[in-house]
Amino acid sequence: MHLTDQAIEELQERRGKETMSMAWLADRLQYFIDLNPEFEIPIDRLSTWLARLDDPDDE
Template identity: 65%
Template sequence: MYFTDRGIEELVERRGEEEVSILWLGERLREFVDLNPEFETPIERLATWLARHDSDDDEE
């Protein structure tokens, strides 16, 4: 198990029943990077991966 799995598990446990918009998620990610600028690159990679996730499925 990766260290990040614990955070993901907590997220699912606490908010797994909620529905959120991509706009809301984008705002939370920007807020996180503003507070933690050292995470700018990983957040950028995550956001890009999420943005392109469905388009990757179309190519297979």
């Protein structure tokens, strides 16, 4: 198991029942980058990927 897998599982366990807006997520990602600028490229890639996902209702 990768460390990322463990982190994702922790996120699901701790926050999985919460509802959040994409605006809230974008704010949290921006705050994270402000504190950790070395992660700008991975967060940019994740944000772009999330923004371009197809609508699940279209499948």
